[in-house]
Amino acid sequence: MYRYDEQDHKLIRERVAQFRGQTERYLAGELSEEEFLPLRLQNGLYVQRLAPMLRIAVPYGLMNSTQVRRLAHITRKYDKGYAHFTTRQNVQLNWPNLEDVPDILAELAEVEMHAVQTSGNCIRNTTTDQFVGVAQDELIDPRPYCELIRQWSTFHPEFAFLPRKFKIAVCGAEHDRAAIRAHDIGVQIVKNAEGETGFQIFVGGGLGRTPIIGVSIRDFLPETHLLSYLEAIVRVYNQLGRRDNKFKARIKILVKALGPEEFARRVEAEWEQIKDGADQLTPEAIAWAKRFFPEPVYKTVDAAHAGALLRDQAGSNKAFSRWLERNTFPHRVPGYQAVTLSTKPTGVPPGDVTDRQLEAIADLADHYSFGEVRVTHEQNVVLTDVEQEKLFELWEAARKHGFATPNIGTLTDMICCPGGDYCSLANAKSIPVAEAIQRKFDDLDYLYDLGDLDLNISGCMNACGHHHIGHIGILGVDKKGEEFYQVQLGGNASENASLGKVLGPSFSREEMPETIGKLLDVFVENRQPDELFIDTYNRIGLEPFKERVYAKAS
């Protein structure tokens, strides 16, 4: 993975010192609340319902075991002994003291971590597919480009005070596991007819109050021009994006207002002026960035032997076979598999991990996966490079620490925001809804029979839980001070991205598990063999679901 050099270290240390000064000035009353706000946000610090919240950046979701151990230590020393993995592949602390934040940042800096631009109206942490480098359907590994984008966007002097936050995601595989069409800019790595690497560029996606699926404004951008093209897009946005109304300030509103063709025309005109400038990614620069992501030293394994062993182990152990089926992912190197550690056992808020679990993750990464881990946008953790022969051992260890729940990709592997339990913007709680649904659908055979199904829950329309792009989405709404839940169907985060449609009137919290049950019944009764929920929905539409759910009891 990318390692800091002296310059990175110095810059991040200077940032910590700057923020320490700002915090001191704020506590001494020299910096107003209003002035401190964007400064603390650009350092990841929110002020929340119960305490401040600190969002720590995990660039494109990648961490090494030393960093994970440091996080464990920080949660113990400065917080309540747990942390939260987010849909933006970052880590959040829910209970730090404001006074301690400069010290936390200093401790993070020692292990090449920070909280820069994890919030605020600037370019946020770039995200990507958690299986980069190992997925069989990957065309090109996005990490070197993500790192170049990280460096380009970090402390970008022109774009630190944009009209609104700005999110970039990169995908290098056929299957979009990074939800790039739900981002302000989505970068899809492609090859042209001549076999040259380039990028398809999507803009104007985003969730929240006005959910929109991004549109492609360029089919093939040559590799050299990635940064200048991003710069052109953000520059057009910085000049023309609305600043009079924060709900209309996102780039998606500008793209919609101008129309994608006109927006693209302006970007191209801006880009023409800068494309041959200093930001060009020379072959040397690309080669340099790629050096940080070398292929690990894989063993040459007897794949036939490893496969036979696995089949044996799976054959004689139902629980292991279930886990193997759901929580591992094929690897492009024979004899290896990627493993997802589930943070979604019933009764634990999705994405929450304790300090002990963090340490266990670090140990497992060291033992089984070259010391690296990935955070997924579904709030789980991935070890990408596990030898098949070691899977059984790893499974037993993961089980001991409580993250071997064999539910990846199923209904109970839901995305869920912190909701009313922690978040001061919430209209409703979301964690108890997740838990109630997990409790009702705890029969694994049934879950497996349903197949891959994305259930996403947000506690308000800010959509931190991605409810718009869940096959089933749940949104907390407030009706005269009471918490209700709206259901949406048909959202999709993948390359066939779509936004869910509202089913109808909302439900009380008690009604939610049963309502989900009725939706699933309609699916099971209508599905063709092996059809997934989203495909059945796309075939039969909203109506049959609606009829069942709102049918009068006879």
Added chain:
Amino acid sequence: MPKPAKKPVGAQPENPQRVLCDGAVVENQWQLLQLGGDEDVSAESLPAGNLILPLTLWLELRGTLQARKNEIGVWLDSDETADLIGDAAKELPLIAANFPAFTDGRAFTAGRLLRQRYGFTGELRAVGNFIRDQLTYLTRCGFNAFAYQGDQPMEGLLDSLQDFSDSYQAAVDQTQPIFRRRALA
């Protein structure tokens, strides 16, 4: 560039006694001209001395101001883009860019474009409600003067100019992004 989106209503920039210029606190030698409403302004009716005119007025009068070329600057409001000055920037001694609110970051782009696209070499001055913590970013976007109107001591501002000693990306002060410097090293 066609007309950008509306600006939020913000206070108009002030004329502080002293400004920060090229790393030192100096007397403010320039008078920023505010227009109330529909005054009829002509080249003759302008006061004497160094003046910073609002963009619209300057566009209107520029043909008649040749004789005062070295004492007439222009200020851009945040909804006015650098291309409205364009190559004429080369001839101007001073351009000011207004921050109606420090969170309105449009002038950062204006600064870079004036310096890097339109060849402006004069004094580039931030006016209005920017804050001390933005000084390094402003400097990187080409600003060398700051008409600070907040209530913190100027000496503190000087400290903030030193917040960062290096940078990742290319801008006005550093023409090579870090990846180039590293890859070429």
